[in-house]
Amino acid sequence: MDIIVLKPEATDTDIEHIIGKLKKKGLEAHVSRGTERTIIGVIGDTSRVSEDEENAIRAIEAVESVMRIIKPYKLASREFKKETTVINIRGNRIGSERIHVIAGPCAVESRKVVLEVAERVKSAGATFLRGGAFKPRTSPYSFQGLGEEGLKILAEARELTGLPVVTELMDPRDIDLVLQYADVIQIGARNMQNFRLLLEVGEADKPVLLKRGLSATIKEWLMAAEYIMSKGNHQVILCERGIRTFETATRNTLDLSAVPLLKQLTHLPVVVDPSHGVGKWDLVIPMARAAVAAGADGLLVEVHPNPEEALSDGEQSLKPDAFRQMMEEIKPIAKAVGRSV
Ligand code: PEP
Ligand code: MN
Numbered sequence: 001m002d003i004i005v006l007k008p009e010a011t012d013t014d015i016e017h018i019i020g021k022l023k024k025k026g027l028e029a030h031v032s033r034g035t036e037r038t039i040i041g042v043i044g045d046t047s048r049v050s051e052d053e054e055n056a057i058r059a060i061e062a063v064e065s066v067m068r069i070i071k072p073y074k075l076a077s078r079e080f081k082k083e084t085t086v087i088n089i090r091g092n093r094i095g096s097e098r099i100h101v102i103a104g105p106c107a108v109e110s111r112k113v114v115l116e117v118a119e120r121v122k123s124a125g126a127t128f129l130r131g132g133a134f135k136p137r138t139s140p141y142s143f144q145g146l147g148e149e150g151l152k153i154l155a156e157a158r159e160l161t162g163l164p165v166v167t168e169l170m171d172p173r174d175i176d177l178v179l180q181y182a183d184v185i186q187i188g189a190r191n192m193q194n195f196r197l198l199l200e201v202g203e204a205d206k207p208v209l210l211k212r213g214l215s216a217t218i219k220e221w222l223m224a225a226e227y228i229m230s231k232g233n234h235q236v237i238l239c240e241r242g243i244r245t246f247e248t249a250t251r252n253t254l255d256l257s258a259v260p261l262l263k264q265l266t267h268l269p270v271v272v273d274p275s276h277g278v279g280k281w282d283l284v285i286p287m288a289r290a291a292v293a294a295g296a297d298g299l300l301v302e303v304h305p306n307p308e309e310a311l312s313d314g315e316q317s318l319k320p321d322a323f324r325q326m327m328e329e330i331k332p333i334a335k336a337v338g339r340s341v
Contacts, residue, residue: 002069003080004040006062014062015040021057025049030075030232034083037064041075043230071265073222075229076236081267084297087207087235089183090164092127094207094237095269099334099341100298102128102166102209102271103323106313107135107143108150116305118157120320125327125341128184129154129163130300134170135312136190143311151181158183166209166300172200179206189214189241189276192224202231209271209300211239218258222266238262238270239300240291242277251279251316254287259294271298275316281307284318285326292333292341301326 004018018040019029025048030041042049046068058066069079086095094100103121108114108131118129133150135143146153154165164183169175170191178185184207191197192213201208208228212221225236240259242252254277262270272291274284288299304310304317318326327341334341 002042002046002074003067004042004057004063005065005067006038006040007064008037010038010062014060018057018060018063025053030234032081039080041080043075072219073226073266075234076222076225076266076268078265078267083267084263085234085236085267085269087237087269089128089207090162092164094271095297097339099292099296099330099339100128100271101126101327101341102130102298102300103303104130104166105304105310106275106302106317107132107311108146108153108167109143109311111153111156113305114153114157115160117303117320118161118163120305121303121323122161122163124320124324126163126323128166129157129161130166130186130302132168132186132312134168134174134178136168136170136188137312148177151178155181169197169201172197175200175204179204182206184209184237186239187211187224189216192216192221195227198224198227199231202228202233204233206233207235207237208233209237209239211241211273212243212255212258214244214252216243218261218265222262225266225268236268237298238266238268239273240270240277240296241273241300242279250277250283252277254278254291256287256290256294259291259296263295269297270295271300272296273300275300275302275313275318279316281316281318281322284316285322285329288326289329289333292330292339293337295337299330 027044103126135145166184168186189211245253274287302317307314307317
């Protein structure tokens with residue numbers, strides 16, 4: 001038993017009664033009140049509920065039906081929630097008809113670069129600013145990010161432009177610091193299965209952008225989302241950023257089939273990052289167009305005023321003018337698939 005669907009006339013007392021029964025079995029409940037029905041999601045090891053106990057719950061008058069979800073992820077599944085989740089971040093609704101574009105440099109390198117990029121991407125139509133203050137670099141000798149100083153720069157750019165900030169959290173020890181500055185916490189590809197980190201952000205009251213792991217299957221990725229959601233934070237945005245395959249001509253293989261597939265499997269919004277997906281700036285715009293056509297709820301794109309000088313990911317960064325061009329090129333495609341930018 002994973003989901004208990006209540007009759008429309010079920011009262012708060014009925015809900016409390018059912019939650020009490022679940023608690024006795026060591027299970028938690030997530031109550032989601034829809035416009036038509038209230039659904040109780042059962043959280044924990046539901047295999048502990050015997051068939052008799054399940055039938056007893058079914059017999060409660062306020063209960064319409066009791067369902068098992070066969071998939072290993074439950075809270076993240078479409079079966080649990082039919083409508084796409086819309087995540088409202090300072091009035092920007094990710095998962096709505098409008099496609100949101102998150103843009104900015106790979107790393108927060110300096111105040112000058114961030115402020116310039118923020119202004120330029122905002123004027124081209126981006127609705128979020130990105131930039132890493134803590135960078136997961138392959139080499140320990142590469143630039144690791146500015147830490148808190150970088151977070152302060154992002155906050156200043158938000159003050160100036162109004163763009164909400166998306167930034168990566170790498171270590172649970174930094175969570176309080178990052179929460180002070182970020183509007184959306186990014187969990188990077190390399191940390192997608194850092195379960196302690198996932199549980200930590202699951203306790204936060206802040207949207208999470210969960211990037212797909214370098215070699216993660218869709219199921220593993222949704223299980224990572226489930227970790228976050230199991231702690232009560234249901235504001236999870238999935239971000240496809242390419243996976244590792246035999247192909248080395250591009251940095252990764254951008255799996256755009258993940259977008260329509262995820263739309264079937266989960267109610268969570270899906271964003272595509274063509275920058276890390278391809279690793280080459282001149283392939284970013286075509287793949288951004290394709291992502292919009294495939295049904296993405298948003299894009300995440302790296303932009304740098306002078307990519308040659310960038311401290312990380314310069315080769316895949318768009319210059320502000322190319323970013324503007326991308327924004328123009330995705331507009332008619334968004335319209336063709338019933339969306340706007
Ligand atoms: C990034 O967004 O800059 C980043 C490090 O991405 P990923 O975790 O997808 O490699
Ligand atoms: Mn990057």
